[in-house]
Amino acid sequence: MIPQLLNAALTVVIGVAACVLYFWGTNWVLDRTLSGEGPNGGANDRRRTKIRPWLFLFPALFFMTVYLVYPVFETLRLSLHDRNGTNFIGFFNYIWAFNDPAVRQSVFNNLLWLIVVPSLATAFGLVVAVLADRLWWGNIAKSLIFMPMAISFVGASVIWKFVYDFRGPNAEQIGILNAVVQAFGGTPQAWMTVPFWNSILLMVILVWIQTGFAMVILSAALRGIPEETLEAARMDGASDIRIFFDIMIPQIFPTILVVWTTITIVVLKVFDIVLAMTNGQWNTQVLANLMFDWMFRGGGDFGRGSTIAILIMIAVIPIMIWNIRQANRAEGTR
Template sequence: MEQLVSALLIMIIGVLACAAYFYASNWLLDVLFPSKNKPADIVAKNIHITNTVRPWLFIGPALIALTFYLIYPVIESIRLSFLGRAGEEFVGFDNYAWLFSSDTFYQSFKNNMLWLIVVPTASTFFGLIIATMTDKIWWGNIAKSLIFMPMAISFIGASVIWKFIYDFRSGDDAQIGLLNAIVVFFGGEPQAWITVPFWNNLFLMIILIWIQTGFAMVILSAALRGIPSETIEAAVLDGANSIQIFFKIMVPQIWGTIAVVWTTITILVLKVFDIVLAMTNGQWGTQVLANEMFDWMFRGGGDFGRGAVVAIVIMVLVIPIMVWNIKDVNKEMEGR
């Protein structure tokens, strides 16, 4: 109870402090440079001042937070990648040299590439299939809602859910994991799935696909509904069958949206960490970059240099997407 009250109190203070900043700073600006009931030339001058200052009052806190939490760390990480364990002594390219000679890095990198190919593709594929089919049936919205649901579940919660499915009992004990129970039912040999090299990567990926398919489905479903129905009707009159309509008329029209979904999931995959940490912690050949980075950050008191190097690899992988996004938005702004 006491904890609840103190948590509540600290919450209210935090939020109010933020709101108070905006209110007070704007109030101060209007008091210092009033624009009402003053001679015209003073009004014009004050208006000019407030118009110059106010945007920065509005955007200032966000700018400071972005700088401190995202821009500065990127630069600092690059610097740290040239420093040693504690981030103090300069070691040149040692960390990079270590990285490229490290077996675990190659394994993580290879696994990450596998994740990058499988997860976005599978999620987008299932999302597109489900979006297309649910649009045709009367209970489609309920189906979509249920398939979308895993989006709300944390990676760690999802890991528990799936670990339970992959659970393995040795000997003659009844299998309580669904997957092994099915295998046994069909006469197969139960397995400790998450320890089977290579394939265990796929079992981990299934978790993320399970979560992300709903996202792909929702976006693609909206895009499909945005297709002008005249184009489909025209194709029907031209004699196309359902499959042809889907691949030749509908998919090309939502190509842009498919790309957006694909890149969004790609970015997420690069950062995947919780699932691997919870399921295997990188054992049995399932290590990925994000988990390896986390590992180096804390292992034996932490090796900041090596951690930073791994982080930079992740960063380099997202740069193409970043550049593409910025180009896109600049084009859009010029259009206005």
Template sequence: MSFDAVAQQPKLLYLLQTIAAFAAVVCLILLALHRRPVRRRSAALILLTPALLLLMAGLLLPALRTVLLSFTDRGGEAWAGWDNYRWLLTDPRALVALRNTVAWAVLVPLTATAVGLLYAAAVVRSRFRAFALSLLLMPMAISFVGAGVIWKFVYAYRPAQDGQIGLLNQLVVAFGGEPRQWLADSPWNVLFLIVAMVWTQAGFAAVLLAGAIRAVPAELIEAARLDGACARQVFWRITMPSIRPTLTVVVLAQAIGAFKAFDIVKTMTGGQFDTDVIAHDMYDQAFRYGETGHGAALAVLLFVLVTPFVAHQVRARRGRG
């Protein structure tokens, strides 16, 4: 037996013991409730307790530890105060990552939602609606890493005297232009990365918005047409107000996903050429450069940026309920 296999045995044994202990606790709770009935609310609280404990152990405690690490030095041992946050607001690379993250959070949800909305409005009344929506939804079945690899080939560059393997440069050369290094040309390369994200997410927006458009009461549309409203007026004055809750949820979901962008950046540029984002820089600082405090500070900043969007989404869902 190899050394690695021997080293993995204690971890596997610990995992099995944890699962067995959790199963035993759940069985004891169910047995206690079966023998002594309690009120519905009390029973619900008791049944939720194991899950809440797991959430606390898996989410709350690591989050608190990350906050503490953000105030420590490189090794995560000595107290550094606000030094990591000062670095975050003054370091050129960190500022580039923050700028790019804001660009992603603004452009991805707006563009993906706009493309999805226009596409949904165009095909929602078609006989081939399901097929048309499935075409736009297909890229969502591809992982972000796969999408990054695909679009990296689309933007691939070779010198003018060599044959082009990138689709975009091939089109440029075919029309008499010179090939360009699209992913190395800052700041436009950030937009080229965003295109890959929009390509994967537009289908999600189109499917949800198509369902919302179909749910608009036909009586409202018919009444507007009888009043002399044209198709454009019906869309902007009847359809859009009716689908606004779904539109809000789609935009918020896209924005949250954009804040967490990592795979596409890692696959296509590795954060080079001023394309870094907070999620990727956080990984590099903590695991590539060993700057635990810097990585933790970036993680806290990302959490702060995402929290308002998550809170608004939860509030929107409660309003719909």
């Protein structure tokens, strides 16, 4: 433990020192190179003013290029090559993807995730945000519901593995789900091996995690509704249900859409939960896990793995653009 802490502290110190040295050094060089003295002093001042912001932006742009832009083009290049990334084969990998049963099964599972998880997480988050403000212990409830956001997907999967645990037909069950089933006279099952329902149970984990995120954002949006509007509706005899559906939801609908699309992007990239719970077995495979299998397992196939990665990126881009536009539009109306 101590060596790891020392390494972490050393990394922080070196990183901060490097940042300070970079910004101080580049500004010093700029000031010396374009001096404000002499007949060209005014022109040099204007040049320094234009160049200085780029000195601050350069590290971010550099690392963004190395870790985001370059991988996109390299992945696209690999998707047009064979398993070793050496021989150009055109769109053969994409033709394979559209005809492969495993890819079609993964696409179906992804669509199922896209329908269930964002809808339930957003709905539960909205309901909790509305109800918690009416309770004296509402802040405690919000804290408890938000806590899963602090847990990694793998950590959450380990927790839910105990919930879905199955110890055999004649053994005492320690899994909560099987214990409940048994209490109602049902037969315990290895739920993770039951097609379709195993995918639904995996989605429950992500809903459990993302509900806290939806709750926090929507709770902030609800506080922005003018209290005079709600009081006027109550004085006119509107019930709480009518106020919720006819006033609250329309008022915060742009925020609801932003939350929904943000969770949708998370769902498109879901990987950890499926890998930790089922490893993609029993028809639970999703595109991210299939990409991992083709890219890194069985000797690796860079072409097909990259093709699946491009398909995921193509699916994410329209939602991301729409999300950004909605956020900008919401900011512009305030």
